[in-house]
Amino acid sequence: MKRLSDQTLYEIIEVSVEAAPEEIARACDRAAATYGPGSLVTYTLASAEESALLASRIEEARAVLLDPSARSRYDERIGVRPPAPSFTPPPVPAHTPVPEPRHEAPTATPTTWPAPLAPSAPSAEPVAAEPLHVSPGLPLVAAAEGLGPAEPPPAPSAPVAPQTAPRQTDPVGAGQGTLPGLAGPVPIPLTVPVAAPLVLQGPPSPILLEKEVAPPPPPAIPEGAPWSGELLRRVRESRGLTIPLLAERTRITRHHLENIEQDRWKALPAPVYLRGIIMSLARELRLDGQKVARSYLERMGAGSDAEPKQ
Amino acid sequence: MALIEAPEQAMRLARAICSDISLYNEEKIVKSIQQDTFFDALKDELAEGRDHYRSRVAAELFGRTNFFDRAIVDVILKSKARIRSKIW
Numbered sequence: 001m002k003r004l005s006d007q008t009l010y011e012i013i014e015v016s017v018e019a020a021p022e023e024i025a026r027a028c029d030r031a032a033a034t035y036g037p038g039s040l041v042t043y044t045l046a047s048a049e050e051s052a053l054l055a056s057r058i059e060e061a062r063a064v065l066l067d068p069s070a071r072s073r074y075d076e077r078i079g080v081r082p083p084a085p086s087f088t089p090p091p092v093p094a095h096t097p098v099p100e101p102r103h104e105a106p107t108a109t110p111t112t113w114p115a116p117l118a119p120s121a122p123s124a125e126p127v128a129a130e131p132l133h134v135s136p137g138l139p140l141v142a143a144a145e146g147l148g149p150a151e152p153p154p155a156p157s158a159p160v161a162p163q164t165a166p167r168q169t170d171p172v173g174a175g176q177g178t179l180p181g182l183a184g185p186v187p188i189p190l191t192v193p194v195a196a197p198l199v200l201q202g203p204p205s206p207i208l209l210e211k212e213v214a215p216p217p218p219p220a221i222p223e224g225a226p227w228s229g230e231l232l233r234r235v236r237e238s239r240g241l242t243i244p245l246l247a248e249r250t251r252i253t254r255h256h257l258e259n260i261e262q263d264r265w266k267a268l269p270a271p272v273y274l275r276g277i278i279m280s281l282a283r284e285l286r287l288d289g290q291k292v293a294r295s296y297l298e299r300m301g302a303g304s305d306a307e308p309k310q
Numbered sequence: 311m312a313l314i315e316a317p318e319q320a321m322r323l324a325r326a327i328c329s330d331i332s333l334y335n336e337e338k339i340v341k342s343i344q345q346d347t348f349f350d351a352l353k354d355e356l357a358e359g360r361d362h363y364r365s366r367v368a369a370e371l372f373g374r375t376n377f378f379d380r381a382i383v384d385v386i387l388k389s390k391a392r393i394r395s396k397i398w
Contacts, residue, residue, distance in 0.1 A: 014392065027392070034389060272327055272362045275355065276334030290338075294354075 003251075004053055008078050009061035012054070017080045021066055028062040227295040229263040235285050236261075250280050257281070265300045274300075315366040317375065321360045321365045324381035327359040339386060343393045356382065 010017050013027040035054050105255045218238040219231065236246060243261075247254040256277060259267045268274050279289035280297050314320045332339060335355055349356070363378045374396035389397070 014389070023392075270362045272355070272359045273330055273357065278332055279334050
C-alpha cells in the first residue's frame with residue numbers, strides 16, 4: 001500500500017480522477033468526518049502526526065480539486081491528463097529505443113545534456129513535476145542544478161545508449177535526451193532549470209545487485225504446495241531482497257518478517273492481522289497474496305500446537 | 311491478557327480489526343459489494359476477525375453487544391458507499 005504522502009489527492013479522498021466537483025466536495029466531507037482528528041477509525045491505526053498529515057491532505061484535496069484551474073494543473077502534474085503540447089514533435093524513427101525500466105544499467109551521461117525541445121520518445125509515461133523521491137541507491141546520473149555532483153554510477157555491463165537512461169534519472173525530461181532522428185545525444189549546455197528536485201538519500205540499494213550479482217534461481221513451487229516460511233525465504237532470496245529492504249518496502253517490521261520465515265507461529269500476531277501482513281509480503285514478492293496467506297495460515301493452524309522452531 | 315470489559319475499548323478493537331480487514335482486502339470488498347456477495351466473499355476474513363474479537367472481549371460484553379457487526383458496517387461498508395451496487 002502506498003504511503004499517505006505518496007497517494008494522490010484523488011486516492012486520499014477515494015474518488016476517481018474523473019469525479020465531478022459535487023462528488024469531490026462530498027468525498028472531502030466524508031473523508032474529513034471519517035478520518036478527522038479523534039476519529040475512531042484511525043484512533044488505533046495512525047499516529048498523531050499521520051492523522052495531522054491526513055487531515056492536511058484532505059484539505060489540500062478540497063482546495064485543489066474544487067478549483068478547476070488548480071485541478072487541471074494538478075492533473076497534468078500527476079499525469080492524469082497529458083500536458084498541453086507546446087510543440088509538435090517530429091515523427092520518431094521506428095528504431096528509436098524506448099526508455100527501459102528502472103533496473104536498466106545506468107549511463108554515464110553527462111549532466112550537460114538537456115532536451116528542452118523534445119521528449120525522448122512519445123510513448124514515455126506522463127511525467128510528474130512533483131518532487132521526486134528516489135529510492136535509495138537507484139541509479140542516478142542526473143546531477144540536477146543545485147544538487148551538486150551525483151554519485152558516480154556503477155559501471156554498466158554493456159554500453160548503453162543515452163536514450164535508454166532510466167526514467168528516474170530524469171523524470172521531467174529536462175535533464176537529458178536526444179533529438180529525434182539523430183544517432184546520438186546532442187550535447188547542449190544546460191540552461192533550463194530542472195523542475196523536479198531529485199532527492200538523493202542512503203547508500204546504494206541492494207536492488208542494483210540484481211544486475212551484477214545473480215541471485216539464486218527462483219525455487220520450484222509445486223502446484224498446491226503449502227507455503228511455509230522457508231519457501232517464502234527462498235522466494236525472497238531469489239528476488240535479491242534482504243529482510244531490511246523488504247521491511248522498508250512493505251512496512252512490516254523486520255521482527256515479523258523473521259518470525260514468518262522461521263515459522264515462529266507463537267510469536268506472530270493474531271491470524272486476522274497476520275493474513276494482511278502475509279498478503280502484503282506476498283505481493284511484494286510478486287506472488288498471489290490470497291493464496292499464500294490462506295496456505296500459510298492453514299499450515300499454521302494445523303501445526304500451531306507443535307511449533308517447529310524457536 | 312486480561313479480557314476487555316469496557317464497551318468503548320471493545321468498540322475500538324472491533325473497528326481496528328475491521329479496518330485491517332478493509333485495508334488488505336480492498337479489491338475483494340469492492341468486487342463483492344458490486345456483486346452483492348460481500349458476506350460470502352469475506353466469510354473467512356470476517357470469521358477470523360470475529361474470533362479474534364471474541365477472544366479478547368469478556369463473554370458478557372460480547373453477548374450483549376454487536377460492536378463487531380457495527381464495525382463491519384461503519385468501517386468496511388460505509389467507506390465504500392461510492393461503489394455502484396444494488397445493495398444500497
